[in-house]
Amino acid sequence: MSILQRIVPYDIMKNLISRCPPQRVDVRMAGVALFCLMMLGSCMPSAVMNSKDKAALASGEKALVLVRIQCTVDNQPYKPFISPSFTVDPIFAFGLGTFETVGEPKYAIHGFLSQKARQDGWIYFLLSPGIYYLAVLGPDSSVISKNDSTHYHRHAPRWRLDVPENTKLIYVGTLHFSGKMERKLLFGGKIIRPVNTNNIALEDERERASRLLSEIFPEAGVVKTNLLQRWRPGDSIIIRTPKRSKNE
């Protein structure tokens, strides 16, 4: 385990291990080994909602926070979450600043509600009530090598995200990113770099978000819209003491 802990970043490892039943050590090891293979194969981990997550969502302990990422590369629409392969690298990674990090974003695993939602750029985070800071790295074809670095997340565009209590489903907005293709690689891969990161548009697509969420969670109730607020260096970081869950 110690060698794996050196290879795999601690936060990612902790997240993966927490998703495994404690009595199934072999499952944990298999999961970590699979993760290492994914990393070697240039894959970006993304969360799949397990029974523990569903229970936390049903009890109101956590809220599902939905964001949509839209992207253009060289002024042409570009799918932000294409399944990675040998020649296609992920181009977006996310960081979340919390009370524990005093707003400093650290790498966070995002999830997809479905394959169709992924294609359309919808991602989600499961978060306890509180104030968070969302940092977005991308569109950048070398995002894999940057996503574990606090330095890159610190300098990425950042938004404040408020998760109120007693809310299960929250839509926080649609972000429009632009990139440019610097060149193509021998096997078809593309080198993409972000542009215009100071002016990232935030769109309100609450009706689409409501439709998507009510299809997947018909009994979860109303979808609350709480749009992201851009945070820039020099602005105050606002933190709020997190409510401890029953399990903690």
Place this chain on the structure above:
Amino acid sequence: MIISSQNLKVFLFCISLVLAGCVLLPIPLPENKVLAGKPVTEEQLSFLSSKDTTMQQVIDRLGNPNVIWEDTRIFVYHWEMRQGILFWAVGAYYSGAMGMMEIPKHYLLLIQFNEQDRIVRFDRVVRPLTQSYSDFLQAWGKNVPPAPASP
């Protein structure tokens, strides 16, 4: 000569690093370089002593705080000074690497307000390198006395 057990441990640790091909040499320096943030001097704090000082007056004098801990009504101003330089070198066989890094000292000015937005207490403190920012804030919020800042 009598060597205390603590000194002996430090000595053995340094020797073990040398034997392993590592050298770490911290050099203390006067705190005259700002690594991050905007320092708040002792002189600037004199107006805080009055219990009538309001939140707005603090903002007017010191600017917006770096961190606002909403529910505990605490403002935090933070800055980093260089307290020294750490030289390091690692070598083995015919290869090696060496470098230098600045050792920061994390200063915090913490101000707590009451419901009427007036100062309840304030402290200019140093956060230990070994303690996380949030742990330090929580300890201060619970009124656990922190280490005093050096002048």
